[in-house]
Amino acid sequence: MANILELPAVGECTIDGCSYNHDHACGAGAITIGGTPGDASCVTFIALDAKGGLSKQVAAVGACQRADCSHNDALECAAPSVRIGAGVDDPSHADCLTFAAR
């Protein structure tokens, strides 16, 4: 099992409408991935009038509930990094594009 220093980085997030997004980077300290089987969504996504997050963009995947993803190990992400972007089901939805079904 990975330790906190090995959490995968959010390499890119193209969801401009999220309050944590700055120039296609995520400003949250860590994100959580949830969703439904086969559809991994970023549940940290929030669209508020204000922008927020850290000034330095170092977001990692802190937790992932998608045990049906081949990168998932004990409800943590073991991928080198992840990309977040528009979901195929709903383009306004932030999905983990690195999801790979087991």
Ligand code: SF4
């Ligand atoms: S790649 Fe898989 S395990 Fe990693 S955050 Fe995305 S859905 Fe979760």
